[in-house]
């Protein structure tokens with residue numbers, strides 16, 4: 001398990017998925033460096049993810065996490081090296097914006113270039129890259145989870161450019177893995193099923209996973225589907241939670257893993273969740 005001093009570099013932590021990983025990292029007391037094109041957006045997303053936003057509580061969490069915002073874009077190697085310096089883990093939630101210009105492929109290329117430019121001993125141990133099922137060898141998982149027609153439509157029509165961009169990123173990672181030395185940063189592709197958003201939290205992210213059926217999500221490598229329910233959707237909060245857990249476990253490092261909803265876990269209804277201020281509970285636990 002990671003020591004509490006672990007420092008995480010988060011890329012796209014102001015995006016729809018990344019903001020939940022940012023919240024989870026704050027609650028778990030990790031040290032955090034965050035790449036932000038617009039630093040003023042950080043407080044806006046924190047108000048979104050802390051359901052019962054309390055300025056004093058969030059300020060304390062930010063101080064404890066030594067939250068450092070590194071301003072800049074994904075294509076600047078010097079900015080990325082600054083971001084990664086002193087970090088143990090890099091996680092990226094990069095995604096294509098409505099302008100539909102490729103960002104994930106060029107972004108991954110830039111991240112790997114920055115990592116390669118660092119001294120081996122100074123490199124973060126792992127890089128967790130957010131991707132989607134249906135790509136590369138996970139095509140069969142998408143057919144099982146979404147059905148063949150939906151998979152075909154998503155890949156070839158509805159989200160053609162978005163998936164092409166993500167596929168470029170996976171191909172770059174695959175090529176990089178073939179060349180990299182065993183002691184360099186382990187790159188893990190973490191593929192989510194279709195993302196959704198529900199209100200508030202289903203559980204307190206301070207609870208560390210102890211057994212599979214207590215987790216909100218299911219991790220499944222290609223070929224391990226037998227007896228598992230591959231769900232159509234997963235909540236973005238649970239993807240954030242999975243990424244934080246992947247910081248702490250090593251068995252998936254350097255490989256590809258898919259993230260589905262864990263249907264075995266009973267989740268409270270939204271109106272029930274709202275009655276519990278998980279954020280304050282978490283902050284109290286931390287003191």
Ligand SMILES: NC(=O)c1ccc[n+]([C@@H]2O[C@H](COP(=O)([O-])OP(=O)(O)OC[C@H]3O[C@@H](n4cnc5c(N)ncnc54)[C@H](OP(=O)(O)O)[C@@H]3O)[C@@H](O)[C@H]2O)c1
Pocket residue numbers: 011012013014015016017018036037038041072073074075093094095096097103104130131132133162166191192193194195196
């Ligand atoms: N939708 C699905 O069902 C689904 C399923 C599986 C996987 N995925 C993939 O998972 C990823 C994350 O999804 P999401 O919905 O969380 O994405 P999102 O909300 O669209 O977030 C995209 C993030 O990328 C950042 N970004 C874009 N261009 C950038 C640049 N040039 N430099 C730095 N940052 C840049 C944005 O930064 P700002 O915050 O500054 O705008 C934002 O934080 C995407 O690649 C998506 O395709 C999606």
